[in-house]
Amino acid sequence: MIEIRFHGRGGQGAVIAAELLAQAANLDGKIPQSFAFYGAERRGAPVVSYARIDDRPIRLRTAITAPDIVVVLDPGLVEVAPVMDGLKPGGTLLVNSPLPPERFPTPKPAFVATLDATQIALSHGVGSRTMPIVNTTMLGALSRVSSVVSLSAVQHAIDEHVPARPAENGLAAIEGFHTVRVAELPGLPGGKAPSGPVAPALSSEVPEGPIASMASDVLHTSSWRTLQPVITREKCTRCNFCWKFCPDNAIDLDSEGFPVVRNEHCKGCGLCAVECPPVAIEMVVEGGA
Amino acid sequence: MAKLTLPPVELVRSGHSACPGCGPALAMRYLLKGTGERTVVSVPASCWTIIATGYPTTALRLPMIDTPIEATGASISGLRAALDALHMSDVQVVGFAGDGGTVDIGLQSLSGMLERRTDALYVMYDNEAYMNTGIQRSGSTPEGAWTTTTPVEGMARGKGEPKKDIMGIVLAHHPVYAATLNVAYPEDFLRKAQKAASLKGPRFFHVLAPCPPGWKFASDQTVQIGRLATDTGIFPLYEVENGKLRVTRKLGQLKPVRDYIKVQGRFGHLTDAEIDTVEHEVQASWAALLQREARP
CATH class of the missing domain: 3.40.920.10 (Pyruvate-ferredoxin oxidoreductase, PFOR, domain III)
Structure with missing residues (x-):
């Protein structure tokens, strides 16, 4: 078998x-x-x-x-x-x-x-x-x-x-x-596998405080994607649409109002590229593993 | 640089486990921008329990309670009573439940909360099926839609029954404020969330939250499809304050419902004749909505 x-x-x-x-x-x-x-x-x-x-x-x-x-x-x-x-x-x-x-x-x-x-x-x-x-x-x-x-x-x-x-x-x-x-x-x-990222230790005791108190930002959801957004700054009109429609809050605005993709959290959904009025965002295949 | 049309405060963190292009993820983000930091959220079994709580992390910057699926209404009545007893009447209490947890399993609890005149906001985020468990039909799934429990094969043509009219059920309880919202129209969403937060008494939101895997469309189409839902008249945006209805996104000519139906795999089997039937129903309900708005 x-x-x-x-x-x-x-x-x-x-x-x-x-x-x-x-x-x-x-x-x-x-x-x-x-x-x-x-x-x-x-x-x-x-x-x-x-x-x-x-x-x-x-x-x-x-x-x-x-x-x-x-x-x-x-x-x-x-x-x-x-x-x-x-x-x-x-x-x-x-x-x-x-x-x-x-x-x-x-x-x-x-x-x-x-x-x-x-x-x-x-x-x-x-x-x-x-x-x-x-x-x-x-x-x-x-x-x-x-x-x-x-x-x-x-x-x-x-x-x-x-x-x-x-x-x-x-x-x-x-x-x-x-x-x-x-x-x-x-x-x-x-004969052991290389150690990957270590998961947070689970406690066997019932916690006194909130059950889940660690910020989810520690989880890097970028490994889910196959495509990643690339922003052409020259085309960007700073309209904020990409920031507004990101379901993962993975786009920050810099001090001049330009969008910056937070790479470790972007899941590559492509909404920002479709919603960008001047078409300044392109989804490209993620390079390498 | 364009002015921000939404408050910059982010009460939903990154790293949550929603699917790429998730409509419900946008719904929570916009809602909390409107209700603000002094909010507690009760979430029953639904996509959002999974989205927010990859143990031991949380994706919300404010307190969240995980509630049994049938108990959202009861839980927010209890939270309100407890907060009032602690002299924290300024804290907003929000129930955030899916469509199955609202129109099917949690309906009695919602009705009880509305009838008790609980000072809280109940939000139903509607992705039109039990998506978290793998796309089973709910009372809120539209007629004709494919789900894993309403298959399309042989004689089976998707769901055979129409979508439950949750706004009609809620309005029969005479809430202080009830509104329909759509993640594709964030400014309208924000205004309603801010307005609801300024009122006292039972309040209800019906939020359309498109679901890429459940509705079978590419993850970059969530907002486009959301817009079409409203602009075809399938999901009109309106609010009812103390019984007075107002349409908040006026439409001159409705777009053909075909534009909305044809871009979703769950409706891929519908024939032109079936789509024409939907078209007529939508036009009739849109006309009825405008009549209700015109009523003094």
Whole structure:
């Protein structure tokens, strides 16, 4: 039995990715299973989904804690979510990232694969400008780096089960298949994952003061975005529309009244660019991970 | 440099966990600019409990109470009584509930708060479904809209029932002040919030707050779609003060409702004939609204 865990953000298609993989494996003659972790249903929130593939009916119904394959649909998640937890030695980590595989060292020896699925999805018009959907591109890549599913089964599953733009999704999967890079990495000394940002310690005691008293500004929501706003100061008329319509209060006005994007909090929604009367704001693809 | 049309004070912090392009996030931001720093907010189970409270952080610079979903009205009656007992009558009490928590689950509690003449402002931010749990239909979902519990497949054509008339229900309680607001018109929003804050007694806001994932549109379209909701006559902006109705955004010619419907995936299955039906209904209700405004 092969166990696959998908990590994505709400809206990127992680749940559908697990479902499509199961459908594709079924077309390959395997017996699959897929389901999602029940969490907050929000665009941008970390999402986990699972798939199991075997030659026999699968009776196990639990969450996957020791996956053979981990697929990460959003490069920002590697730093904020425990994506490598339990990945088996000799397993496969597939990450949507323009960076080379060596930039994602795993605790145990593993095959690490990367591809810029965001760029591929955007170039094929899969999803929207502000929210490219990378799941089909990633499945194409998965069919290259593992024997769990074939590319032709992935294409058939897309044709049958993707309601919007199946042709474009199929092309994105093929490009994912051809552009993914793989490296065999030796694992980290001590077998431990590099420490990411440490979450605030949870107290087991009932607090006397307010339950939540830390300012939310410490949370950097910029890792949610794929596009970021760039303001052309020469075109700006200082009308404040971008400041007014920012749902994340991520635009400050400087002493002369020019808007300044607070990069760590901007989620890349693009409202400022659409509402800017002189069109002085452009949404550009975030460079690198 | 243009003059700011909204107060610079920000009582909502960055780093909250609303979806990109969130209409309800704008609603809270504009509301608190109007009611000011001396405000306490009661939030029931809804998107905003999640938006504000990534443990152990808070996204509000003022006190917030997390309330059971059916109890927003009762909680703000209790907060008002407690604050008055503490001689803090100047503090604004605000209930901030979603549409499901208001028109369905919290309706008795809202009715009780209005009937008790509680001196508080109840705000319903309407994203027209239970969005926080993954887009299930509420009493406030419009007819024909796709949700996960009103699917579009085979004979199923989205929600089969019309949207509940919450303003009609609230106005039957004769509140001191009730108004409709839209995050796409922040200056109108601010004026109403400031006005509500200056009044005593039960007050109610119905806020339209477009939801990109739930309504199926790109996150940069929230304000555009919000404007269309009002300018097509689907969500007119008005206020009722002591029974007297006034339309606060006058419209000469209504824009075609098609402009609003066609840009949202949740209405993608509607036929031209179905859209024409909506058009006629909207024109009739707009005419009725103008008649009520003309009444002495």
